[in-house]
Amino acid sequence: xxxxxxxxxxxxxxxxxxxxxxxxxxxxxxxxxxxxxxxxxxxxxxxxxxxxxxxxxxxxxxxxxxxxxxxxxxxxxxxxxxxxxxxxxxxxxxxxxxxxxxxxxxxxxx
Amino acid sequence: xxxxxxxxxxxxxxxxxxxxxxxxxxxxxxxxxxxxxxxxxxxxxxxxxxxxxxxxxxxxxxxxxxxxxxxxxxxxxxxxxxxxxxxxxxxxxxxxxxxxxxxxxxxxxxxxxx
Numbered sequence: 001x002x003x004x005x006x007x008x009x010x011x012x013x014x015x016x017x018x019x020x021x022x023x024x025x026x027x028x029x030x031x032x033x034x035x036x037x038x039x040x041x042x043x044x045x046x047x048x049x050x051x052x053x054x055x056x057x058x059x060x061x062x063x064x065x066x067x068x069x070x071x072x073x074x075x076x077x078x079x080x081x082x083x084x085x086x087x088x089x090x091x092x093x094x095x096x097x098x099x100x101x102x103x104x105x106x107x108x109x110x
Numbered sequence: 111x112x113x114x115x116x117x118x119x120x121x122x123x124x125x126x127x128x129x130x131x132x133x134x135x136x137x138x139x140x141x142x143x144x145x146x147x148x149x150x151x152x153x154x155x156x157x158x159x160x161x162x163x164x165x166x167x168x169x170x171x172x173x174x175x176x177x178x179x180x181x182x183x184x185x186x187x188x189x190x191x192x193x194x195x196x197x198x199x200x201x202x203x204x205x206x207x208x209x210x211x212x213x214x215x216x217x218x219x220x221x222x223x224x
Contacts, residue, residue: 030210031210033212041217042200042215042216042217042218043153043200043202043213043215044215045212045213045214048210048212050210088152088153092208092210096207096208097155097158097166097207097208098155098213099155100152100153101152102151102152103152
């Protein structure tokens with residue numbers, strides 16, 4: 001079935017620096033959802049992208065959907081310790097069920 | 111966020127025990143889901159219920175038996191589990207299954223099989 005691959009699997013970031021995590025697919029995606037899971041917590045919906053080339057911002061987080069709708073990125077500026085967690089992308093796979101990527105686990109060095 | 115409540119939060123059981131996980135959502139949603147999350151695997155969808163009807167069984171072993179008595183409640187009955195079944199079991203809900211609506215997750219049940 002359709003899969004989304006997330007890279008990197010782990011991201012160690014110095015507090016205050018920027019970083020980007022990517023979600024890639026070999027097939028065209030109808031949409032992309034992003035979730036954040038804090039350590040010991042549960043996934044929480046952040047945002048959904050639907051249109052080709054769409055860019056959405058939430059404070060220091062910028063989400064982008066690729067022009068070909070085969071990839072998406074999440075860019076975080078001026079990383080803070082509150083950004084620690086695992087970021088998942090998810091998309092509808094065959095049969096219209098939501099399929100999650102493997103996640104990018106973010107660790108912040110103070 | 112307390113829209114989706116799962117109990118118990120932690121469960122330790124032997125391989126011969128029978129136990130049940132409970133999920134309740136207070137969001138007025140019509141779809142509910144069970145996911146398995148283990149240390150080295152992404153979120154694995156197990157079951158989907160849409161308007162109380164099971165619409166997805168993602169090749170889950172029969173030792174896991176779901177039950178959805180109404181749109182607000184979802185159970186996962188466990189019987190004769192294996193050590194590899196130790197994981198975090200997450201319940202989620204959404205307005206409808208197979209739509210673009212986001213899913214809302216509970217805090218999960220951390221299950222350990224002895």
